Amino acid sequence: MARTRDTVVLNEWVACGWPDKVAVGESYRTAIFGQDIEVARLGKDAFGIFELDEAGRRGRQLPVQVRYCCVFTTLGEPTRPLPEIAEFDEPDRRIASCGSVGVHTSPYRIIENFLDMAHFSFVHTDILGAEDRTEVLAYKTEHRRDVDEIWAIDCQFFQPAASRASKDGQMTTYAYRVMSPFSVMLYKNVFGDDTRNDAICVFVQPMQETECLAYMPMALVDPDSAMASIIDFQQTIFLQDRVILENQRPALLPLDPGREVPTRADASSIAFRRWLKAQNLQFGIYEKQAA
């Protein structure tokens, strides 16, 4: 396994665990961008993260931030801070860490699938979409240059069971927010309350170009559901996606607009891919293979 030389991605913060993955005093080995690392839990929210050489010996110590139920680190010098997600600080929120799920594909395909509404009726049938209501209504995409984020706003989709709290179908309003090439989140209106939004994130740990872990922390307005039930709901959704994601070819994401033909419903994907291309990313991208 070789560490990528792509400095663009090396300069991003990426998730590499969640606090309760190991007990205090224990450590585990994992990898980011092809670089083996060791994550040692020193205290409740205190971690020491180290690069490992080929013999498995500890080398350089890496920066750490623990937020949003995830442990983040970086191999480079980030210019982009971790995103601010205010919902995680609201006192009545149910904060759920769903652990991580392994997915064999490019990190960007995981992000792109999260942005996609067109698959709801077919992959998440009777939950996030219904087979007789498949239309993706027109929505807007924006590149917010002040924070360098991609947003998709005014999104709407009919959902038979939008969340564990749902008691009936509803027209759900969504906003999507791509915060880095490896992190994305959505805001969707809470069942029965249009004034508040559930906040659901996906942080991707790219171990190698087509080997990732996905973390799904959530900050929900749902006073009633059991935590186990909230987690079960989210994991059910994600494992429906996972089998689709692992069958997408090529696994690396193509950025040449002629390679995969988008439709209007893919506006967020188009904005995301343009944004990736403008950053001149190499890691996890298909085209460099041909070059």
Added chain:
Amino acid sequence: MAIKLYDYSLSGSCYKVRLLLDFLELDYEKRQMDFYPGREHRSLEFKQLNPLGQLPVLEDDGVRLRDAQAILCHLANKYDRSGQWLPRDPGSFGSVMMWLMFAGGELMAASAARLHDALGYDLDIEAARRNAHAAFRILDDHLTKREIEGGTWIVGEHPTLADIACFPYTALSSDGGIGREDYPALRNWLRAFHHLPKFKAMSGIAEFA
């Protein structure tokens, strides 16, 4: 409600029980467990229900059972008036039992591979995939023989508990990086299972095949 299932939606073993409960049209209460990442099945409270710390557990009018295969037998024995799912004739009963043991034994290698790939379990993935392929070979050979005899199901003329018990981890194998390209009879059997009345898919398994 009389029947209570300690359940985890992503568990293929719990799915065996949910399939039969649906086939028999039985009402039941679900207690969702935080299997991952919470490891609730290893908690002291749950070990009082099942000292092995494994899902599923079923409670039914004072009877508490662990082990998916045992639970299938209990439900069929108590509720299946047709006798189809657990045939009692001497020509079928032993064979159904044999394939139930296979489902809870050798086939569980495919479950291990899935736990490794999807949920990050630390285990020998190459051994798990190798053992799963060996089990699939045995099941595919058997189903090939059944096809030659004109049969569709693992035992006899109707689907039985043997089919229910063997279905989940076979159908979920690609979640653990185990392809089914080399097992044509097994694929035909999976497809037939999808078409059973009241069949429901789970995450990782297509609704239609």
